[in-house]
Amino acid sequence: IAKDYFEEYGVESHLILNTPDFESQLEPSPIDSKIQIVHHGIANRSRKIEKMIRLMDYLDDRFELKLILIPSDLTYYKELVELASKRPIEFLEPVPTREISSFINSFDIGLFILEPVNFNYANALPNKFFEFIQGRLAIAIGPSPEMEKIVYKEKNGIVTSSFNEMEMAKLLNSLSDLDIMTMKENSHRVAMNYSNSQNEKVMQDILVDLNIIKEHSLNPAT
Numbered sequence: 234i235a236k237d238y239f240e241e242y243g244v245e246s247h248l249i250l251n252t253p254d255f256e257s258q259l260e261p262s263p264i265d266s267k268i269q270i271v272h273h274g275i276a277n278r279s280r281k282i283e284k285m286i287r288l289m290d291y292l293d294d295r296f297e298l299k300l301i302l303i304p305s306d307l308t309y310y311k312e313l314v315e316l317a318s319k320r321p322i323e324f325l326e327p328v329p330t331r332e333i334s335s336f337i338n339s340f341d342i343g344l345f346i347l348e349p350v351n352f353n354y355a356n357a358l359p360n361k362f363f364e365f366i367q368g369r370l371a372i373a374i375g376p377s378p379e380m381e382k383i384v385y386k387e388k389n390g391i392v393t394s395s396f397n398e399m400e401m402a403k404l405l406n407s408l409s410d411l412d413i414m415t416m417k418e419n420s421h422r423v424a425m426n427y428s429n430s431q432n433e434k435v436m437q438d439i440l441v442d443l444n445i446i447k448e449h450s451l452n453p454a455t
Contacts, residue, residue, distance in 0.1 A: 234356050247435055251360040253367050255428035256334050261369040261417035262341070264410050266295075269340040270373070273301035273333065274361055276310040279354075284346050284398045286313060289320045291402030298322045299340060330360075334367035341413055342405070343370040347377055348396045366427045371416030373405060383427070389419035 235246040272285055282302070289298055300322060304310035314324060328336045337343065343365030349355030358379040365372050372390030374380050384390040391408070393400045 247439055249432045249435055250358065250363065250427070252363040252427055252429050252432060253334050253360065254331070255425050255430050256338075256367050259335060259338050259367070259369055259421075259424070261414065261421050262339050264341055264413060267297045268295050268342065268410075268413065269297055269299060270342045270344050270405075271299045271301065271337050271340040271370070272344045272361075273327070273337065273364075274303070274345075274359075275305045276302040276313060278306055278309045279350055281346070281348055282313055283316055284348075284396070285344055286317050286320065286322060288344075288346075288398040288402055289322060291399050291406075293406050294321070296321070296405065298344070299325055301325045301327055301337075303327050333361075333364045337364065337368040337370065340368070340370060341417065342373050343368065343390075344373045345377075345380070346375045346393075346396055346398065346401060348375070349377070363427050366420045367424055369417050369421045369424065371413045371420065373401060375401070387419050387423050389416045389423070391416075 235248050238244045238246050272282070274280070276282065282300070285298065285300075289296070298321065300313070300317070302310060302313070302324065317324070343361070345359075345361060345365075347354055347357055355377070356379055357377055362372070362374075362380050362383075366389065372380075372384055374384060374390065375393050375396040381392050384392050391404045393404060
């Protein structure tokens, strides 16, 4: 998005990511008898959360899905609850934003399949992605380019070549417990890099630049 702003309008942007605070006390949780997949966010029809529900039809029985959804569209939310019935899926109550990273730490894989139905979705780099990292989870996503770059760089998850849930299931089924723990450890390794502490550095640089500009405007001869 910052690149498009520059190319289309000549506006140079500072990039501030939608990252949570660094959770220094968290470590990757061990995998229990079931591999716990989690998705959290709003129940918005355009996000096609039903794809992540149908995914469970193709996964091994060692996987379970936890959904933490804000019912912004109550009709859609009820449809999802009905669709999820008789599948290994549990709906959990939402928690305050600042508690999300620590709450999801007990799970194993953060899941987000987001079809590029508009420009923002196509270029999404959402808070939940960074909360997955801060929660020390492995990550499973479709080929959303901005998220994909980080997963490939940090080796902390899997990326499908399409937004098809059957392809996602095939990749997830191929993972061993050791594979998932390695990805969780890689998220742990880079959690500081993808926390709000990095945004604070960007903001400090902006303020320093503004102060320099201000001083120069007041003292143009210096």
